[in-house]
Amino acid sequence: MKKRILVMTIILFVLALISCDKSTPPKNETSKTLKKISVRIPWIRTAATAGLEVAVDQGFFKAEGLDVDIKPGSVEASPLRKVLNSEDQFGILEPAQVLVGVAEQKMPLVILAMKMQRSPFCLMSKTDKGIKSVQDMKGKRVGYNPLNDVSYLAMLKAGGVKRESIKEVRVQFNLEPFLQGQVDVWPSYISNEPVVAREKGVNVFLICADDVGVHLYEHALFARKDFVQNNPEVVEAFLRAWIKGWQFAIRNPEKAVDIVMKRTESLDKKNESKVLAIITPLITGGQAAQKGIAWVDPQMIDGIGRILEDLKLLSKAPSGKEVVDNSFIQKIDRSIPAKP
Numbered sequence: 001m002k003k004r005i006l007v008m009t010i011i012l013f014v015l016a017l018i019s020c021d022k023s024t025p026p027k028n029e030t031s032k033t034l035k036k037i038s039v040r041i042p043w044i045r046t047a048a049t050a051g052l053e054v055a056v057d058q059g060f061f062k063a064e065g066l067d068v069d070i071k072p073g074s075v076e077a078s079p080l081r082k083v084l085n086s087e088d089q090f091g092i093l094e095p096a097q098v099l100v101g102v103a104e105q106k107m108p109l110v111i112l113a114m115k116m117q118r119s120p121f122c123l124m125s126k127t128d129k130g131i132k133s134v135q136d137m138k139g140k141r142v143g144y145n146p147l148n149d150v151s152y153l154a155m156l157k158a159g160g161v162k163r164e165s166i167k168e169v170r171v172q173f174n175l176e177p178f179l180q181g182q183v184d185v186w187p188s189y190i191s192n193e194p195v196v197a198r199e200k201g202v203n204v205f206l207i208c209a210d211d212v213g214v215h216l217y218e219h220a221l222f223a224r225k226d227f228v229q230n231n232p233e234v235v236e237a238f239l240r241a242w243i244k245g246w247q248f249a250i251r252n253p254e255k256a257v258d259i260v261m262k263r264t265e266s267l268d269k270k271n272e273s274k275v276l277a278i279i280t281p282l283i284t285g286g287q288a289a290q291k292g293i294a295w296v297d298p299q300m301i302d303g304i305g306r307i308l309e310d311l312k313l314l315s316k317a318p319s320g321k322e323v324v325d326n327s328f329i330q331k332i333d334r335s336i337p338a339k340p
Contacts (some may be wrong), residue, residue: 002235034067039090040079042147042219043173044072045104045264047272048191048255048279049092050143051115055245057259070263075147075172079222080107089227095220096304102318103308108225111301111324113239113294115219115246117286120279121151122208124178124188124197130206131185133139134159134212134290140184143171148187150304151209151216153311158212191278195271214307217300228325240332243294250280251337285338292334298324 022312041049052070055061071081071088077089080101101107123142125131131140134155144152156163169183175193178186179202188194190208196203209216221242228235247258257272277332287295298320305317 008207024076032065034062034065035067036067037061037090037234037238038069038071038088039078039083039092039238040071040073040088042073042079042090042094045260046190046192046267047257047260047275048142050249050260050276051242051246052303053245053260053263054248054256055241057262058245058248060241060248061242066234066237066241068238068241077250080109081111081303083222083224086224086227089231089234090223092221094147094150094217095217095301096308098220098222099301099308099317099323100150102323103314103316109222109323110225110228111220111222111296112228112235112326113221113242113329114217114296115221115294116217116279116282117284117288117295118217118282119151119214119218119229120189120238120282121148121155121216121218122188122190122192122194122206123152123155124186124194124204124206125184126181127203127205129184129205130167134161134207137161137185138165140166141169141182142185143178143183143187144168145173145187148298149302150308150311150313151214152187153313154214154216154307155207155209155212157311158214172232191275191282195278199268199271216304216307217296220296221294229255232328234329236328239294239328243329243332243334246283246293247337249276252283253277253280272319288334288336292329294329294334296326296329298326 032089045053049112056068056150079093080097083091084107086300095111096108098111102109131137138161171177171183175196177183179200186193190206194204253276257269257276260272261267261269283293301320301324308314308317
């Protein structure tokens with residue numbers, strides 16, 4: 001009898017343990033389900049996307065309940081198309097291209113934040129070519145990349161140079177045609193191609209957008225309007241983690257570059273350190289000095305719209321008030337961290 005009671009006691013104890021095991025998840029699992037989100041960047045993952053990389057690596061997105069996938073973009077994998085088709089929830093691209101998409105193709109998009117307060121776009125030539133102004137480009141072989149369409153055309157117009165007076169060569173991102181002397185002027189970002197060229201021992205001269213009076217924002221973070229309306233908490237959470245990532249990267253540049261290198265091992269660490277150092281003033285300067293990181297001003301978007309109209313790329317550009325929603329970033333701490 002005693003033996004039978006003992007067996008029954010053991011059985012009940014084991015059943016109790018099993019019941020507890022089912023209701024209590026293992027310690028290494030989280031009871032909170034992360035929402036999967038993807039963001040499409042303009043090109044490959046480099047120090048130029050350090051804010052995103054840091055936010056993933058340091059768990060800033062995860063702390064906001066998000067599982068974020070950073071996807072490289074290209075001409076074929078355009079952030080505009082990917083976001084429009086809801087393949088990605090967020091995209092990063094030139095604000096001018098977002099305006100063109102909204103106006104010409106009726107894309108229901110909204111700009112939520114701006115990474116750079118000043119454009120990094122420049123026209124690069126070898127110093128020995130003696131090309132020191134847009135006017136000097138007449139008769140030269142000039143690289144043309146559709147992804148830089150607006151900045152490039154605006155600089156030509158500002159310099160009083162017609163496209164017919166230069167020899168345009170369609171180019172992509174491979175710098176070899178420039179290095180081999182097949183192209184005289186190369187469309188570049190101050191943080192990218194000039195760094196690579198100088199690293200290879202090539203002396204270059206830069207004519208940048210700001211130098212000729214073309215003032216543009218760069219790298220707008222945007223999304224579909226309906227996604228924003230239906231998921232305001234997700235939008236705010238994404239922006240908060242992204243901005244926190246940039247604050248970390250500005251405060252800890254060496255660590256941020258190490259994080260980037262883990263994601264794209266083919267990069268040169270020395271070059272990526274230069275890239276981050278170059279773009280940091282573009283992120284923290286301009287209106288960001290007073291308004292904070294990622295600020296986007298509808299009036300500045302109006303100015304970009306006027307450039308598009310002046311270039312005849314749009315008959316009527318949408319207004320900044322139509323395409324900008326900066327209500328989310330105004331709720332977030334966007335202070336510029338102290339320099340290391």
